Amino acid sequence: MSETVISVENVSYTYKSSQNETVGVKNLSLSIEKGDFVAFLGHNGSGKSTLAKLLNGFLLPDEGKVFVEGTDTADEAKTYEIRSKVGMVFQNPDNQMVASVIEDDIAFGPENLGVEREEIVRRVDWALETVKMSEYRTRTPFKLSGGQKQRIAIAAILAMMPEVLILDESTAMLDPEGRKEVLDTVKRLNKEKNMTVILITHYMDEALEADKVFVFSEGSLIKGGTPREVFSDFGAVEKAKLLLPVATAAGKALVEAGIKINVPLTDEELAEEICSLK
Amino acid sequence: MLVEVKNLSYVYSEKTPFEKQALKDVSFVVDEGQSVGIVGATGSGKSTLVQHLNGLIRLKNGKITVLDIDLSAKKPDLKALRKGIGMLFQYPEYQLFADTVASDVMFGPLNFGFSKTEAEEAARRAVNMVGMDYDSVKDRSPLELSGGQKRRIAIAGVLAYRPKILILDEPTAGLDPAGKREMLSLIASLKGEEISTVITVSHNMDEIAEFSQRVLVMNNGKLLYDTTPSELFYRLDVEALGLSLPHTVRIVRLLKEKNIILPEVLTEKDLVAALLAYAGGRNA
Structure with a gap:
């Protein structure tokens, strides 16, 4: 039996300033099961980051409800509990560094949660190992490259052992190797620890790794399904202004030229399809 | 010859426990009209290298000449240098600071001695060039714009003072797909028309393959290859360099x-x- 870890029910949220109002999300419903690896796609302003902030109680819905393991995020007494269950790594790692030594930065979260010292040390070791930054343990985070900082930010969240890990475009500045390391890390956490992962990304090839993809446009959910279901729906892709993976775009062009192949998602699939042409 | 780098070396935090050799004996020449990509894994020295080119890092070892300005001189003319070589940093939209788009874009030209009228004209031209309508955005706060628009305004702020060389550090990072597409077609349209020489630092090999005529491959602070995308991706062992195909x-x-x-x-x-x-x- 799958267990629902996050449930979003008819949620709307509008950003209000003195001059204007901007819709964040409107009338949104979806659920995420424990152990899911989910990707959120959509253009800037599509509502995906707003939704992420609603999931850990950073924002509270104007209308509707968000439940994390059955707890209403609007329940103020449970705010800490919810934030420790739903860990979030943001886009800009500089805003997430709190200490001048890396191991202190990573220990900060579990210390705040009242975790025992020995356990904290174990978690710091493990988190640094997981993001492959152990050798930097006693250095300062401020001298690291952007990619290295981002890995430290992820380690800092991992040390709190959240139920759900949200990565809000956290791989944007990593080099291909760093990006792969982070992606492999979250995939491993997902497979081995059954950690629920929500990956907010502009990289279509990252979304291909997910079990489920949700596509947002103008605050609404316009498509949800497996990567194959989503990327074969050219209408939804167009509407959400997504860029197709190169193999899919090339496959689409062939199909449109009347060549009978299945639309591929990966380079390998495209090569297979071309090979199978008679 | 617009840029000449000879035997450039650089050590960060020299004589401290953090000492790190960022560049080792790097030499190359960039001629007018080239579109050069600089690639390499994180920490390979790409950013350190381009920061030398516009004098953000003071030259210690080696020789650099940019637009006939000798950076090894005791007091190089940094103002002339920075007017000639426009640099767009990573996430340039975080550097927008003024109340309005107009004053943000005019900041560079005013700083380089344009009159108010000239600066306004330069801003109008630059904002229109990046595909936005000057009159409808000039009085808006840059903070109200979308990510892709902010980045275009940041580019306009550089284009406004008409540099000869444009350096872009990860120009599409963090943009959504639509923003990426806009940015790439903008760079392609600027090249040739407005700016003859573009140097792009990128992790995105798809973009390098799409746009660069020449690639400098940095590895552990050394310039490992000075080659073409075709040679790099079809002849050399790209993956061993920490790069993707x-x-x-x-x-x-x-x-x-x-x-x-x-x-x-x-x-x-x-x-x-x-x-x-x-x-x-x-x-x-």
């Missing part, structure tokens, strides 16, 4: 393993054409 090249390689030989394409458009030609040949 562009998807187009991967697809050609995968097909080659299956004994289907396509031309060595780099761009998506050329890949589609090659695949169509192959499929057409099979059908005929």
Whole structure:
């Protein structure tokens, strides 16, 4: 039996300033099961980051409800509990560094949660190992490259052992190797620890790794399904202004030229399809 | 010859426990009209290198001449240098600071001695050039714009003072797909028309394959290769350098393993054409 870890029910949220109002999300419903690896796609302003902030109680819905393991995020007494269950790594790692030594930065979260010292040390070791930054343990985070900082930010969240890990475009500045390391890390956490992962990304090839993809446009959910279901729906892709993976775009062009192949998602699939042409 | 770098070395935090050799004996020349990509893994020295080119890092070892300005001179003319070599940093939208788009874009020109009227004219021209309507955005706060728009305004702020060379550090990082597409077509349209020489630092090999004529490959602070995208992706061991292959090249390689030989394409458009030609040949 799958267990629902996050449930979003008819949620709307509008950003209000003195001059204007901007819709964040409107009338949104979806659920995420424990152990899911989910990707959120959509253009800037599509509502995906707003939704992420609603999931850990950073924002509270104007209308509707968000439940994390059955707890209403609007329940103020449970705010800490919810934030420790739903860990979030943001886009800009500089805003997430709190200490001048890396191991202190990573220990900060579990210390705040009242975790025992020995356990904290174990978690710091493990988190640094997981993001492959152990050798930097006693250095300062401020001298690291952007990619290295981002890995430290992820380690800092991992040390709190959240139920759900949200990565809000956290791989944007990593080099291909760093990006792969982070992606492999979250995939491993997902497979081995059954950690629920929500990956907010502009990289279509990252979304291909997910079990489920949700596509947002103008605050609404316009498509949800497996990567194959989503990327074969050219209408939804167009509407959400997504860029197709190169193999899919090339496959689409062939199909449109009347060549009978299945639309591929990966380079390998495209090569297979071309090979199978008679 | 617009840029000449000779035996450039640089050590960060020299004589401290954090000492790190960021650049080792780097030499190259960039001529007018080139579109040069600089690639390499994180920490390979790419950013340190380009920061030397516009004098953000003071030259210690080696010789750099940019637009006839000798950076090894005791007091190089940094103002002339920075007017001639426009640099767009990573996430330039975080550097927008003024109350309005107009004053943000005019900041550079005013700083370089344009009169108020000239600066306004330069701002109008630059904002229109990046595909936005000057009159409708000039009085808006840059903070109200979308991510892609903010970045275009940041580019306009550089274009406004008409540099000869444009350096872009990860120009599409963090943008959504639509923003990426806009940015790439903008860079392509600027090249040739407005700016003759563009140096792009990027992790995105798809973009390097699509846009650069020449690639400098940095590895552990050394300039390992000075080559073409075609040579780099089809002849050299790219993965050993911590870089990925562009998807187009991967697809050609995968097909080659299956004994289907396509031309060595780099761009998506050329890949589609090659695949169509192959499929057409099979059908005929």
